[in-house]
Amino acid sequence: MTPVLLSRIQFGWVIGWHILLPAFTVGLASFIALLEGLNFATGRAVYLRLSSFWTRVFAVSFGMGVVSGIVMPLQFGTNWSRYADATANVLSPLFAYEGLTAFFLEAAFLGVLLFGRKLVPGWAHFVAAIMVASGTLFSSFWILSANSWMQTPAGYKVVDGRFYPTDWLAVIFNPSFPYRLAHTVVAFYVTTGLVVVGVAAHYLRRGAHREDARLMLSMTLWLLSALVPLQIFLGDQHGLNTLEHQPAKLAAIEAHWVTGARVPLVLFALPDEANATNRATIEVPLLGSLILTHDLNGVVRGLDDFPPDQRPPVAIPFFSFRVMVGLGFLMLALVALSWWLRWRGQLYDSPWFLRLCQWMAPAGFLAVIAGWVTTEVGHQPWVVYGLLRTADAVSPSLTSGDVAVSLAGYVVVYLVMYPFGLVLMARMVRGGPSDAIEAGPVESGRPRGPVTALPAFGQEPRP
Amino acid sequence: MTAAFDFVPLWTLILGLAIFFYVLLDGFDLGVGMLYRFAPDAASRNLVINSIAPIWDGNETWLVLGSVGLLAAFPLAFAIILPAVYFPILIMLLALIFRGAAFEFRFKDAPRRTFWDHAFSYGSALATFAQGIVLGAFIQGFHVEGRHFAGSSLDCFTPFSVFTGVALVFGYGLLGACWLILKTGGEVQVRARRHGRICFVAVLVAVAVVSLWTPAMNPAIAARWFSWPDIAIFSPVPLATLALAIWEWHTLGRGHDASPFIGAIALFVLAYIGIAISMWPMIVPYRYTLWQAASDASTQAFLAVGTLFLLPVIFMYTGWSYWVFRGKVRADIGYH
Numbered sequence: 001m002t003p004v005l006l007s008r009i010q011f012g013w014v015i016g017w018h019i020l021l022p023a024f025t026v027g028l029a030s031f032i033a034l035l036e037g038l039n040f041a042t043g044r045a046v047y048l049r050l051s052s053f054w055t056r057v058f059a060v061s062f063g064m065g066v067v068s069g070i071v072m073p074l075q076f077g078t079n080w081s082r083y084a085d086a087t088a089n090v091l092s093p094l095f096a097y098e099g100l101t102a103f104f105l106e107a108a109f110l111g112v113l114l115f116g117r118k119l120v121p122g123w124a125h126f127v128a129a130i131m132v133a134s135g136t137l138f139s140s141f142w143i144l145s146a147n148s149w150m151q152t153p154a155g156y157k158v159v160d161g162r163f164y165p166t167d168w169l170a171v172i173f174n175p176s177f178p179y180r181l182a183h184t185v186v187a188f189y190v191t192t193g194l195v196v197v198g199v200a201a202h203y204l205r206r207g208a209h210r211e212d213a214r215l216m217l218s219m220t221l222w223l224l225s226a227l228v229p230l231q232i233f234l235g236d237q238h239g240l241n242t243l244e245h246q247p248a249k250l251a252a253i254e255a256h257w258v259t260g261a262r263v264p265l266v267l268f269a270l271p272d273e274a275n276a277t278n279r280a281t282i283e284v285p286l287l288g289s290l291i292l293t294h295d296l297n298g299v300v301r302g303l304d305d306f307p308p309d310q311r312p313p314v315a316i317p318f319f320s321f322r323v324m325v326g327l328g329f330l331m332l333a334l335v336a337l338s339w340w341l342r343w344r345g346q347l348y349d350s351p352w353f354l355r356l357c358q359w360m361a362p363a364g365f366l367a368v369i370a371g372w373v374t375t376e377v378g379h380q381p382w383v384v385y386g387l388l389r390t391a392d393a394v395s396p397s398l399t400s401g402d403v404a405v406s407l408a409g410y411v412v413v414y415l416v417m418y419p420f421g422l423v424l425m426a427r428m429v430r431g432g433p434s435d436a437i438e439a440g441p442v443e444s445g446r447p448r449g450p451v452t453a454l455p456a457f458g459q460e461p462r463p
Numbered sequence: 464m465t466a467a468f469d470f471v472p473l474w475t476l477i478l479g480l481a482i483f484f485y486v487l488l489d490g491f492d493l494g495v496g497m498l499y500r501f502a503p504d505a506a507s508r509n510l511v512i513n514s515i516a517p518i519w520d521g522n523e524t525w526l527v528l529g530s531v532g533l534l535a536a537f538p539l540a541f542a543i544i545l546p547a548v549y550f551p552i553l554i555m556l557l558a559l560i561f562r563g564a565a566f567e568f569r570f571k572d573a574p575r576r577t578f579w580d581h582a583f584s585y586g587s588a589l590a591t592f593a594q595g596i597v598l599g600a601f602i603q604g605f606h607v608e609g610r611h612f613a614g615s616s617l618d619c620f621t622p623f624s625v626f627t628g629v630a631l632v633f634g635y636g637l638l639g640a641c642w643l644i645l646k647t648g649g650e651v652q653v654r655a656r657r658h659g660r661i662c663f664v665a666v667l668v669a670v671a672v673v674s675l676w677t678p679a680m681n682p683a684i685a686a687r688w689f690s691w692p693d694i695a696i697f698s699p700v701p702l703a704t705l706a707l708a709i710w711e712w713h714t715l716g717r718g719h720d721a722s723p724f725i726g727a728i729a730l731f732v733l734a735y736i737g738i739a740i741s742m743w744p745m746i747v748p749y750r751y752t753l754w755q756a757a758s759d760a761s762t763q764a765f766l767a768v769g770t771l772f773l774l775p776v777i778f779m780y781t782g783w784s785y786w787v788f789r790g791k792v793r794a795d796i797g798y799h
Contacts, residue, residue, distance in 0.1 A: 059567060060567045060568075060571070062520075063520070063563055063564065063566060063567045064563075064564065064567075066520060066523060066524075066563060067523075067559055067560040067562075067563035067564060068560065069527070070523065070526060070527055070556060070559060071556050071560075073527060073530045073531050073534065074530055074545065074552055074556060076534070077530070077534065077541050077542065077544070077545025077546065077552075078545045078546055078549050078552055078553070079546075081541075081542040081543070081545060081546050081611065081612070082542070082611075084534060084538060084541055084542045084545075085538055085539060085541075085542035085610055088534055088535065088538030088541070088542075088758055088762070089538070089758050089759040089761070089762045090762075092531065092534045092535035092538060092758065092762065092766070093535055093762055093765050093766040093769075095531045095534065095535070096528075096531045096532060096534075096535045096766055096770070097766075097769055098531075099524070099527050099528045099531050100528070100769065100770060100773040100774070100777065101769075101773065103524045103527055103528075104521065104524050104528075104777045104780075104781065105780070107520040107521035107523075107524045108521050108777075108780045108781045108783075108784040109780070109784065110520055110521075111517035111518055111520065111521065111784050111787070111788065112517075112784055112787055114517065115516070115517045115788070116517075116787050116788070119787050119788070120787055131780075164759050164761070165759065165761050165762060165765070168761075168765055395542075395545075395546040395549075395611075395612075396546075396611045396612075396613075397546045397547070397549075397611065397612045397613060397614065397615070397616065398546060398549065398616065399615075399616070402549055402550075402616045405550075405553075406549070406550075406553045409553055409557050410557070413557050413560055413561065417560060417561070417564050420564070420568055420572070421564070421567075421568070424567070424568060424571045424572060427571070428571065
C-alpha cells in the first residue's frame with residue numbers, strides 16, 4: 001500500500017461521499033426557490049408547507065455538504081501537493097471564484113432562508129431562496145470547469161513541469177466542460193426529482209398529506225419527463241466528446257481492445273487485462289460504431305493504440321458505465337409509465353407504480369456515483385490528461401503510515417456522520433409537511449416558534 | 464493590466480485580510496462552541512447555540528476562501544505548508560465535521576442530544592487546538608528542499624506549537640465569550656463575562672510568552688524587534704497591547720455589551736501585526752518569500768479583477784444577513 005494508492009483511495013472516499021450532497025442540494029435549492037416563488041405569487045398554503053418542509057431537509061444536507069466540502073481543497077494540499085504546485089496557476093482561480101461567487105452567496109442567504117421568514121419581507125425571503133439556488137449553480141459551474149480542464153486541458157503552456165495559463169477563456173471553456181456541466185447539472189436535478197417523487201409516492205401509499213403529495217408527484221414527474229430524455233441525449237453528446245478527446249478512456253469504458261471500424265457494442269464482458277481481451281462477451285454487432293461515432297463505419301480506437309502504462313483500468317469503468325446507463329433507462333421507463341398512467345387518469349392511484357417510484361428514489365445517487373467512477377477511473381493514469389500522472393502528483397513527504405491514519409480517520413467519521421444524516425432526513429420525511437409553522441406574533445424581531453418536527457421526536461416542549 | 468504590475472502586495476493584503484476575517488468570525492463561533500459545555504441547563508445551552516446558528520455557515524466559508532486564496536496567490540506556500548501540517552489539518556477537519564454535523568443533528572436527534580452536545584463542544588475545541596498547532600508550526604518554520612516539504616509529518620508537533628495550540632483555545636474562547644456578552648443577557652451573559660476574563664488573562668500570558676519565546680528561538684526575529692531603531696518603530700505594538708489589556712479587563716467586568724468584543728478584535732489585530740512583523744516577508748518560513756512563492760502574474764491578475772469586485776459584495780450581503788439576526792437571542796426560540 002503506497003502513499004499514492006492510499007491517497008487515491010482516500011480522495012475517492014471523501015469526494016464520493018461529498019458529491020452525494022450537491023447531487024441533492026442543487027436540485028433541492030431550485031425546487032425550494034420555485035416553491036417560494038409560487039407561495040409568494042399565489043399565497044396558497046400548500047406551497048408554504050412544502051417549502052418549509054423541504055427547507056428543513058435542505059438544511060441538514062447543506063450542512064453536511066459544507067463540512068465535507070471543506071475537506072476537498074485542503075486535500076489537494078495535504079495529499080496532492082505536487083498536483084497543487086503544478087496546476088495552481090491554471091486551476092486555483094477557478095476554485096477561488098467558486099468560493100467567491102457561490103459559497104458565500106449560499107451561506108449568507110441560507111441563514112435568512114432557514115431562520116428569517118418572519119424577520120424579512122416576503123419578497124426578500126423569496127430572493128434569499130433564489131440566491132441559495134444560484135449559489136449552487138455557480139458552484140457547479142466553476143468546479144466542473146476545473147475538473148473538465150483536468151480531463152481536456154486547454155489554454156495553457158508548460159514550463160519546468162508546471163502549467164501556466166495562456167488563455168483564460170480557453171481554460172474555463174475547455175473542450176469537455178460544456179458537456180460535463182450540462183450532463184452533471186441535469187443529473188443533479190434528476191436525482192432530486194427522483195427523491196421528491198419517491199417521497200410523494202410514499203405519502204400517497206400511506207394516504208397521508210394527499211394534496212402535498214399529489215402536487216409534488218405531478219410537478220416533478222413533468223420535470224423528469226423533460227430532463228430524463230434530455231439527459232440521455234446529453235450523455236450521448238458527452239460520449240462523442242470523450243471519443244474525440246479521451247479515446248483511451250472511451251476504449252476502457254467499452255472494453256474495446258483492438259482499434260477498428262464497424263465495431264460491436266459490448267453489453268457484457270469480463271475484461272481480461274493481462275491478455276488484452278474479453279471473456280464471456282455478449283455483444284451486438286455494428287451497434288458500437290453506430291452509438292459511439294454515429295457512423296456505422298466509424299473507427300473506434302482500441303486500447304492497443306496506447307502504451308500499456310497509459311491505459312486506464314478496464315473493468316471498473318466498463319461496469320460502472322453500464323450501471324449508470326442501466327439506471328438511466330430505468331428512469332426513462334419510469335417516466336414513460338407516468339405518461340401512460342396520466343393519460344389513463346390513474347397516476348395517483350396505482351400502487352405498483354407508487355412502489356416503483358419509492359424504489360427508484362435513490363437511483364439518481366447511484367447513477368451519479370457510477371458516472372463519476374466511470375469518468376475518474378477512466379481518467380487514470382493521469383491527473384491532468386496526457387500531461388501529469390497521478391503517481392507523480394502525490395505529496396512527497398507522506399509515508400504510507402501517515403495516509404493510512406488519515407484514511408482510517410475519514411472512514412470512521414464519514415461512516416458515523418452520513419448514516420446519521422440520512423436517518424435524520426428520513427425521520428423528517430416520515431414526519432411530513434406540517435401546518436404547525438410560524439405560529440404566533442414575532443417579539444424582539446425573533447421568530448416565536450421553531451420550524452420543528454412533530455413532538456413525537458422528543459423535542460423540548462414549546463412554551 | 465500589464466505584466467509589470469506587482470500583484471504580490473495586493474494579494475498579501477487580500478489574503479491577510481481573508482485569514483484575519485476567518486480567525487475573527489470562525490474564532491468566535493468556535494469559541495462559543497467551547498464555552499457551550501459550561502452552560503448548566505438546556506435553556507442556556509439553547510441560547511448559546513442559537514447565538515451562532517444562522518451565521519456559522521458563512522463564517523466557516525472564510526476558511527475555504529483562506530485556503531483557496533493561499534493556493535491561488537502563493538501556491539508554493541500551499542504545496543509546502545499543507546503536507547507539513549498534515550495531521551493538524553486532519554484533526555481540524557474531522558473536528559469541524561463533527562461540530563458542523565452537531566449543529567443540525569443536535570436539534571433533530573433528541574435521544575442522542577448529549578452525544579451531539581459533546582461533539583459540538585469538543586469538536587470546537589479540537590479544531591481550535593489544531594489551528595493553533597498550525598500557527599506554531601508556521602512560526603517555527605519548515606524543512607524545505609527545492610519546492611517540497613522534506614521533513615516528517617510529525618515535525619509540526621513541538622512544545623512551542625502545543626503551547627500556541629492551547630493559546631488559541633483561550634484566544635477563541637475570549638472571542639466567543641465576547642460574542643455571548645453581545646448577544647445574550649441575564650445569567651448567560653454574567654457567566655460569559657467571567658469566562659471572558661479567564662480567557663483574557665490566559666491570552667495575555669500566552670501573547671507575552673510567545674513574544675519572548677519566538678525571538679529566543681530565532682535570532683533574526685530577535686534582531687528585528689530588539690535592535691535600534693526597530694525597537695522604537697515596533698514598540699507601539701506591545702505598548703498598545705498593554706493599554707488595551709487594561710481597558711479590556713475593565714470592560715469585560717462591567718461595560719457596554721459591545722466593548723469587550725471590540726477590545727478582543729483589537730487584541731487579535733495587534734497579535735496578528737506582531738506575527739506579521741516577525742515573519743515578513745516570509746510565507747514559507749524561513750525559505751521562501753511572498754514573491755518567491757507567488758503564482759504567475761496572469762493568475763494573480765485574473766483573480767484580482769473578480770476578487771476586488773466580489774469581496775465588497777460579499778461583505779455587503781454578509782453584513783445584511785448579520786443585521787437580519789441583530790439583537791439579543793431568546794431562550795425560547797429553537798431553530799429548526
